Amino acid sequence: MDDLDDPGLKEVLSRARRDWSPTAGEVERLRRGVETALAAGIPATRPAVPRTRAWVGHALVTAAFTLAGAGAGYWAGRRATPPAPVAVPAVRVTPTAPTVPALSAAPSPAPVPALEPAVAAPPPARRIERARHASVATPPPATPAESLAVEVRALRNVERALRDGNPGLAQAFLDELDRSVPGGQMREERSALRTIARCNAGQQPFGVDLADEFTAAYPSSAYRARVQQACGTDSRPSGD
Amino acid sequence: MKLVHPDPPSDSDQPEGRFRALYAEHVGFVWRCLRGLGVPTAGLDDAAQDVFLAVHRQLPGFRGEASLRTWLYAITRHVAANHRRRDQRKGSVLTPLQPELPALVDPQPGPLERAADAQAAAFVERFLAKLDTKKREVFLLAFVEEMTIPEVAAALSIPLNTAYTRFRRVRAAFQRALERRQHG
Numbered sequence: 001m002d003d004l005d006d007p008g009l010k011e012v013l014s015r016a017r018r019d020w021s022p023t024a025g026e027v028e029r030l031r032r033g034v035e036t037a038l039a040a041g042i043p044a045t046r047p048a049v050p051r052t053r054a055w056v057g058h059a060l061v062t063a064a065f066t067l068a069g070a071g072a073g074y075w076a077g078r079r080a081t082p083p084a085p086v087a088v089p090a091v092r093v094t095p096t097a098p099t100v101p102a103l104s105a106a107p108s109p110a111p112v113p114a115l116e117p118a119v120a121a122p123p124p125a126r127r128i129e130r131a132r133h134a135s136v137a138t139p140p141p142a143t144p145a146e147s148l149a150v151e152v153r154a155l156r157n158v159e160r161a162l163r164d165g166n167p168g169l170a171q172a173f174l175d176e177l178d179r180s181v182p183g184g185q186m187r188e189e190r191s192a193l194r195t196i197a198r199c200n201a202g203q204q205p206f207g208v209d210l211a212d213e214f215t216a217a218y219p220s221s222a223y224r225a226r227v228q229q230a231c232g233t234d235s236r237p238s239g240d
Numbered sequence: 241m242k243l244v245h246p247d248p249p250s251d252s253d254q255p256e257g258r259f260r261a262l263y264a265e266h267v268g269f270v271w272r273c274l275r276g277l278g279v280p281t282a283g284l285d286d287a288a289q290d291v292f293l294a295v296h297r298q299l300p301g302f303r304g305e306a307s308l309r310t311w312l313y314a315i316t317r318h319v320a321a322n323h324r325r326r327d328q329r330k331g332s333v334l335t336p337l338q339p340e341l342p343a344l345v346d347p348q349p350g351p352l353e354r355a356a357d358a359q360a361a362a363f364v365e366r367f368l369a370k371l372d373t374k375k376r377e378v379f380l381l382a383f384v385e386e387m388t389i390p391e392v393a394a395a396l397s398i399p400l401n402t403a404y405t406r407f408r409r410v411r412a413a414f415q416r417a418l419e420r421r422q423h424g
Contacts, residue, residue, distance in 0.1 A: 009418055013383055015360030020384070022271040022288075030285060031263065034292045163282070 029222070036152055039145070147181050155186060158193045167201035192223035199231035209233070259296050262308070267292075269309060269385060270316050276368060276380035277320035280327060290319045309387065310395040317377075367417050371410065378406040379414065 022030070154177040161170040174194050177184070184190065195214045204210055211231035215224055270291050271284060279287045294315050302311055364384070368376050377396055381387045387395065393403035 006415065006418075008422065009415065012360045012363060012418060015357040016364040017272065017384055019354075019357035019361035020272040020275045021268045022284075026271070026285070027267050030267065030288050030292070033285070033289050034263070034296070037289065037293055038296060 025222075036148070039148065144185070148185055150181050151177065151184050151186050151190075154181075155189055155193065158197070162193065162197060162200065165200075167197040170197040171201070188218050188221055188223070191217060192221065192227055195227050196230040199227075204231065255300060259299055262295065262299070262312075263292060266309070266312055270312060272384060273313060273316045273380060274320050274323075276376070276384055277317065277324075279320050279323050283323055283327065287319050287323045290322075291316050294319065306394060307391060309385075310391065313381070313395045363417075363421060367414060371413075375406055375410045375413075378403065379410045382407050383410070383414065 154173055158170045158173045158177075161167070161173060170193065174190060174197065177190065191214060195210045198204065199210055209231070211228045211233045214221070214227050218224070221227075267288070271288055274284055274287045274291070275281070291312075295312065298315070302308075306314075368379060371379060374396075378392055381392045381395055382389065389403050389407055390400060392407070393400045396403065398406075
């Protein structure tokens, strides 16, 4: 930086820079997300669809909807209401089993999942219906790589549905994923997201703590804090 | 980061090695730029992932015509604009800026330090929110990322004199804001 030597100014900037920098957990989580997206062959960003060509986008999405199952169905459902330019970001998942060369060779601290806004709004029935309908003709993926790609796409849509405050839709995606890729390589992510979706939808059974159940199944999960936050239990780890 | 290496090939000479090294070295830069460009904190993960996927795709074509940070910033800026547009359509707030929940993993710095950092960040963010995009980018690159003015000019594709002019104006405005903060 040129000609900037005010110590007070420097200190403020230094502190702001530190606050803005990603934590080790965020760096690790991002690394794993990038690795998985690369392994699944997912492009960075779909191009924006100009408003004047919205019908083309709609047709393409409808085709993808048929071919790719619930994930595309979600976007078709989103476009069913007023067509607008859409730039869709790539995968948003925190995978557990990267299959491309690691971005960092050194062991890293446990990743911390993003804290999504816990908004519980009932999903439009049409979207869920479309997502479920879309799944009917979806053939099971033939190879592990294809399975992983389907999982990544589906979990991305689950994350997006949660972020949009549609826990019901998120559960519909998860149901579809369970049907199309039973088991899969990202079971912990599925379980975490389903727990979050159920808690966001207010579906905690009486006398059952879903967050506790998840923690019991995955005691060292990086999703623990996020699940606990969604389910209304303490989100801060002991000793923090 | 050395991208063209005359010595015997090492890991960083291979495509994946280059990408790995680039990620390790510049993830903080990308993250902060996204934040400074108005990507909400909840969307930083998404946006940063988009940046690095684009970087991975385009890295083989990068021949060092621009500096690496300049090239990275161009991608980051594009991704940030896409995310802001998407968020605008969704009606969410674009300026990030209030600290999220406390970091859950990083044990350092201590709570007081983190609080002071968050206060400083909030101050800078409030200041940034008052700037137009052109000045905001100059502030981000020159002040937060400590790039030289020629680097800033290259990253923003603006004449050097324009970059200096914006830098001086932004610096003066920031110093005034800082004085008001200290005396208010």
